[in-house]
Amino acid sequence: MSKKVVVIGSGFAGISCATQLAKDGYEVTILEKNESAGGRCSMFQEQGFTYDMGPSWYWMPDVFENYFNSFGKKPSDYYDLMRLDPSYRIYFDKDDVMDIPASLQELYELFESLEKGSSKNLKKFLDDAQYKYTKGMGEFVEKPSLSITEFTDISLIPVAYKLQLFTSVATHVASLFKNDKIKKILEFPVYFLGALPKDTPALYTLMNYADLALGTWYPQGGMYKIIEGMTALATEMGVKFLYNEEVKNIEINGTQAVSVQTDKNTYHFDAIVAGADYHHIEQKVLPATHRKYDEKYWNERTMAPSSLIFYLGIDKKIDGLLHHNLFFDKSFEKFGDEIYTNPKWPDEPLFYVCCPSVSDDTVAPEGKENLFILIPVAPDLEDTEQTREHYFHHVMERLESLTGQEIKNHIIYKKSFAHKDFKDRYHAYKGNAYGLANTLSQTAVFKPSLKNDKIKNLYYTGQLTVPGPGVPPSLISGKIVAKLLKKEIKN
Numbered sequence: 001m002s003k004k005v006v007v008i009g010s011g012f013a014g015i016s017c018a019t020q021l022a023k024d025g026y027e028v029t030i031l032e033k034n035e036s037a038g039g040r041c042s043m044f045q046e047q048g049f050t051y052d053m054g055p056s057w058y059w060m061p062d063v064f065e066n067y068f069n070s071f072g073k074k075p076s077d078y079y080d081l082m083r084l085d086p087s088y089r090i091y092f093d094k095d096d097v098m099d100i101p102a103s104l105q106e107l108y109e110l111f112e113s114l115e116k117g118s119s120k121n122l123k124k125f126l127d128d129a130q131y132k133y134t135k136g137m138g139e140f141v142e143k144p145s146l147s148i149t150e151f152t153d154i155s156l157i158p159v160a161y162k163l164q165l166f167t168s169v170a171t172h173v174a175s176l177f178k179n180d181k182i183k184k185i186l187e188f189p190v191y192f193l194g195a196l197p198k199d200t201p202a203l204y205t206l207m208n209y210a211d212l213a214l215g216t217w218y219p220q221g222g223m224y225k226i227i228e229g230m231t232a233l234a235t236e237m238g239v240k241f242l243y244n245e246e247v248k249n250i251e252i253n254g255t256q257a258v259s260v261q262t263d264k265n266t267y268h269f270d271a272i273v274a275g276a277d278y279h280h281i282e283q284k285v286l287p288a289t290h291r292k293y294d295e296k297y298w299n300e301r302t303m304a305p306s307s308l309i310f311y312l313g314i315d316k317k318i319d320g321l322l323h324h325n326l327f328f329d330k331s332f333e334k335f336g337d338e339i340y341t342n343p344k345w346p347d348e349p350l351f352y353v354c355c356p357s358v359s360d361d362t363v364a365p366e367g368k369e370n371l372f373i374l375i376p377v378a379p380d381l382e383d384t385e386q387t388r389e390h391y392f393h394h395v396m397e398r399l400e401s402l403t404g405q406e407i408k409n410h411i412i413y414k415k416s417f418a419h420k421d422f423k424d425r426y427h428a429y430k431g432n433a434y435g436l437a438n439t440l441s442q443t444a445v446f447k448p449s450l451k452n453d454k455i456k457n458l459y460y461t462g463q464l465t466v467p468g469p470g471v472p473p474s475l476i477s478g479k480i481v482a483k484l485l486k487k488e489i490k491n
């Protein structure tokens with residue numbers, strides 16, 4: 001008889017974990033509260049537009065390649081990838097627009113034009129970042145981080161030093177570059193995703209290697225094609241997906257979880273993997289006696305930002321936009337302060353516009369444009385319709401002025417999404433979009449643990465635990481947990 005595993009949630013981490021277990025003969029069922037798979041990478045269609053609801057940047061293609069390869073497959077068995085060139089556009093001002101080229105040679109030339117001698121430093125910066133990427137994504141990222149002893153191997157000490165765990169991104173960047181625009185190009189990935197560059201270990205410049213060297217890719221049809229590919233593969237491996245099944249309670253007997261209850265059914269199992277938001281499972285689903293962390297612990301975590309998002313359908317083509325566009329026409333420092341240091345709705349936010357219909361004519365009707373506008377904002381803010389509308393008009397004015405055209409009057413579809421929706425749709429703690437901030441005190445063993453000592457057969461996976469937020473780390477998180485579970489609960 002195969003061992004039975006229930007996985008809560010069908011995000012990247014849940015599907016990844018379920019598929020690896022099913023491949024090894026476990027009988028796996030995924031219980032998902034929503035109507036379809038994907039979690040934060042959900043999709044919806046309206047009036048001929050196809051909207052990816054969450055992730056839009058396909059970075060670290062090697063992680064996806066490795067994922068599918070481990071089942072004898074390739075991403076191209078499920079979706080067609082194209083590399084975007086230029087990778088993205090940055091608006092520093094109306095007449096100050098910069099495209100980040102896919103070619104490294106062109107990137108060196110661009111840096112040199114901004115600051116004399118900077119191409120040499122960029123080479124050094126990227127060599128360091130490549131080392132961090134190779135070591136970090138190779139030797140460190142797949143550690144379950146259950147104990148500090150996993151990292152005390154003497155041979156890892158020089159590696160840890162070179163990974164720059166104790167230098168900040170801001171210090172590292174400032175030691176090599178003076179130009180303000182260069183600093184923005186190199187700091188935006190951590191700014192938008194995790195924490196202030198001064199609070200983020202320089203280890204995370206591995207993301208610059210992913211950005212500038214490995215490139216920005218796009219699966220034709222949208223990011224949801226990855227989820228469709230993963231669910232097809234999971235089903236092929238024998239994973240059963242049950243939708244509209246919200247787990248309300250986990251029943252515990254001694255140190256073993258024995259069953260879960262949804263509105264519809266009770267499911268028994270040998271092991272359970274919680275791929276839903278960690279805080280939700282701990283504080284709302286587990287009995288109070290069996291929680292590993294209390295509410296105070298969670299309240300003291302530094303969360304990554306939430307987002308205010310607008311999904312728009314435009315009845316014409318828009319000039320001046322690439323697939324990915326960053327609007328850096330206002331102060332980074334003030335914006336960072338309003339997200340991380342003194343959290344509040346920002347006065348003049350930086351924002352991001354994704355226009356996938358630039359490179360994919362399947363996501364919008366002919367002659368029309370699909371826009372996804374994202375404003376990173378602090379988690380746990382009061383989210384009202386009036387606030388959303390205020391930012392909608394604010395961002396529209398800036399977008400129209402910076403790109404020099406009328407857009408607002410051409411909107412034929414509009415939907416917004418913010419804190420309340422993150423909580424309702426994903427049970428997101430404080431309405432977070434990307435889990436926990438990437439600070440040193442929330443890295444590896446300092447993250448909420450994959451295991452709960454009080455319940456031997458309960459495992460956690462996903463962006464709130466190891467290794468962290470983002471699609472590639474979530475895929476890896478599922479893999480780490482599957483490996484651990486297979487070791488502890490043999491089939």
Ligand SMILES: Cc1cc2nc3c(=O)[nH]c(=O)nc-3n(C[C@H](O)[C@H](O)[C@H](O)COP(=O)(O)OP(=O)(O)OC[C@H]3O[C@@H](n4cnc5c(N)ncnc54)[C@H](O)[C@@H]3O)c2cc1C
Pocket residue numbers: 008009010011012013014031032033034037038039040041053054055056057058059245246247248275276277280285307309374425426427433434461462463464468469470471472474
């Ligand atoms: C707006 C946005 C933009 C992003 N952009 C990028 C990007 O460009 N590139 C990138 O790499 N990453 C990006 N990310 C981050 C990335 O999407 C996430 O890190 C990743 O998708 C998280 O996956 P997960 O499996 O950990 O969690 P989730 O995707 O949240 O999956 C958890 C699942 O659990 C389900 N669930 C919750 N409670 C229950 C319950 N009680 N019972 C049953 N099911 C339950 C939820 O419905 C959900 O399906 C973005 C995220 C957001 C929100």
